[in-house]
Amino acid sequence: MKRLSDERTKLVFEKLSKFIGTNVKLLIDRPDGQYVFREHKDRIYYVSEKNLKLGETIAPDHFVSIGTCFGKFTKTGRFMLHITALNYLAPYAQFKIWLKPSAEQQFLYGHNVNKAGLGRITESTQKYQGVIVFSMNDLPLGFGVAARSTAECKHADPLATVCFHQADIGEYIRSEDTLL
Template sequence: MRPLTDEETRVFFEKLSKFIGENIKLLIDRSDGPYCFRLHKDRVYYMSEEVLRKAAVIDKDSLISIGTCFGKFTKTKKFHLHITALEYLAPYAQYKIWVKPSVEQQFLYGNHIMKSGLGRITENTSQYQGVVVYNMADLPLGFGVAAKSTAECRHTDPMAIICFHQADIGEYIRNEDTLLG
């Protein structure tokens, strides 16, 4: 377990800023104490500094996981956000998409969101902006990337893709075999 390098930090924070913008500092300087990000086996973990101090005595080969996994770096050094970060990013999300109940299950199966399933979208969402997807009861369902801006959504075809799927809470069930074995 080690701190992120400058390049890893840049790539990681760029990805986070697509979803929560300047609110990244709110993740680090929290009211319950300072938090940090650490890299272990190409995965970025989020934990309190108190937990970090306690974990320092554990041999790194024996350590499987610590804190909350926010995502992982690929072999090409790109960062992929995992659904486990949703609980921490959703309260700070700048751009949101709400889906209709009829489309909620389709999104949880890993499908993109069409305009016909769009309930609401945050004003001034730009194209290719990271968004947090909610159901109409304000329950966060996952992450996506806006395929169209808010202005384009108003005048587009009902079958046009509005949001590209990235991750959703249904992944726990779909990937159960690969996660356990």
């Protein structure tokens, strides 16, 4: 596990701040200890310093991973969040979208969210803002990007797309062969 370079740290924090804003600081300085981001084979892991010190005792050639995989860098150098980061980001989300029960299954199959399936949306959500998608029971379902602002959603056609799909908890089932 190696430390992230300044450039990669900037890309990771930009992506995280798109979804949780300034709450990124709360991910690092937590009441239960200090947490850090580390890189291994182009994947970014979120791990406590305590566990990181224990992981240093493992030989590098026997090392697979430690902590929670937050995402990976693509071959083009972009950072993509993995769905495994959802449970850590959902409590700090600034912009949220809640889906009606009839639209949950479509979102979990990897489809975008239409206005007809929109239950609620956080006020002052801007167009192309990163959002966390929830069920009406406040269960986090995945990540998305707002296709319309809150004001535009109020006057949109029922079949208009209001949220672009990024990742969802159904990915575990759809791509179980390619996760590792």
